[in-house]
Ligand SMILES: [Zn+2]
C-alpha cells in the first residue's frame with residue numbers, strides 16, 4: 415500500500431488562474447478560475463480542456479452503487495423473449511456472451527464481454543475504490559489514469575442499438591416480447607451516461623493530488639501525456655502528479671499507430687471475405703459475409719436496419735482506416751492542409767469507432783436467441799474474430815496517435831514558426 419505523498423488540503427480545485435497546455439495542440443494559455451457552469455475550450459484547436467462541474471464524491475458514489483445494484487438484473491435477466499417454433503427463448507447479455515464463448519470462439523466473446531460488461535463494471539468499481547482508497551490512504555493514481563481511458567470502451571448504448579437490430583432480424587421467425595431485464599438495462603445505461611458526463615477527472619486529480627504549478631516562464635511548462643498536468647518533471651523526469659515519465663510527445667506514437675493500423679488492414683480482409691454468420695435451417699447451412707448480410711437485410715425490406723449495419727460494419731471501419739492513413743501521411747510528408755479540419759477528422763474518428771462493435775453484439779444476441787438445434791440455429795463465422803480484432807485495433811490506433819504531431823509537422827514546414835505563437839498566453 416502506497417500512502418499519497420501529497421497532503422490533501424482544502425484547496426478548491428480549478429479555483430485559481432493557472433497556465434494550461436492543450437493536450438491536443440500543445441498551445442500554452444492562461445486558464446481562468448472556472449465557474450460550475452463553464453467549460454473551457456482550447457482557443458486554437460477547440461479541444462475541450464476541462465469543465466467547472468464539481469460533483470461531490472458522495473453523489474458519484476451513490477450513483478455508482480445504484481449502477482452496481484442494477485447490474486446483476488440488467489446482465490442476467492432476459493432483455494427480450496421470443497417464441498420460436500413453439501418454445502419461449504430468453505436472451506440476456508450474459509447468456510449471449512456465454513453462447514458465443516462455447517459455440518463460437520472465446521476471444522471474440524471476450525471482446526464483446528469487455529465492451530458490454532467489463533468496461534461498464536469498471537466505472538462504478540473505480541469510483542468506489544477512489545472513495546474507499548482515499549479513506550484508507552491507498553494509491554489512487556492507477557485508477558485515475560485508467561478512468562481517463564475508460565470512456566470510449568463503455569458501449570452500453572451501442573449494445574442497445576444491437577438489441578434493436580437483433581429484434582428486427584429475428585421478427586421474421588418469431589414473436590418478440592420485452593423481458594424484465596430491459597428496464598434494468600436502460601436504467602443502468604442512463605445512470606452510466608450521467609456518471610460519464612458528470613465525472614470530472616481533472617477535478618478528481620486536483621482533489622486527491624493537488625500539485626502547485628511551478629513559477630517559471632510559461633513556455634518551459636510541459637504537459638504530462640498521462641494525466642494532463644501542466645508543470646515541470648521532478649528530478650527523476652516523472653510527472654509530480656501521476657508519477658509517469660514525462661515526455662514532450664506521446665512516446666512511440668507514430669510507430670504504435672502504424673502497427674495497429676497495418677494489423678487492422680490485414681484483419682479487415684478475412685473479416686470481409688469470410689462468413690461472419692452461419693444460419694442452419696432444417697440442416698441446410700446458409701453463410702453470410704458482412705456485405706451479403708447487409709444485402710439480404712435490404713432485400714427483405716429492412717432498409718433502415720440495412721443502412722445502420724452498412725454504416726457501422728462497412729463504412730465506418732474502411733473510412734477510419736483511410737482517414738488514419740491520410741493523417742499519418744500528412745504528418746510524414748508534412749503536407750500542409752487545414753489543421754482545424756484534420757483535428758475535427760481525428761475527433762470524429764475517435765467518436766465513431768466504437769459503433770463498429772454493433773455487428774458483434776447482434777451476433778452474440780442472435781446466437782442465444784436462434785438456437786433450436788437442427789431445425790433453426792444461428793452461429794458466428796470465422797470472420798467475427800477478425801472483424802472484432804480490426805475494430806479494437808482501429809480504436810487503439812486513434813487513441814495512440816498524438817494529435818500534437820500534426821501541429822509539429824505544420825510548424826516545421828512553415829517558415830514562420832508556430833512556436834512563437836504557442837508561447838504567447840491566450841486571452
Ligand atoms: Zn488546442
Ligand SMILES: [Zn+2]
Pocket residue numbers: 638639640641642643653654655656657658
Ligand atoms: Zn501526470
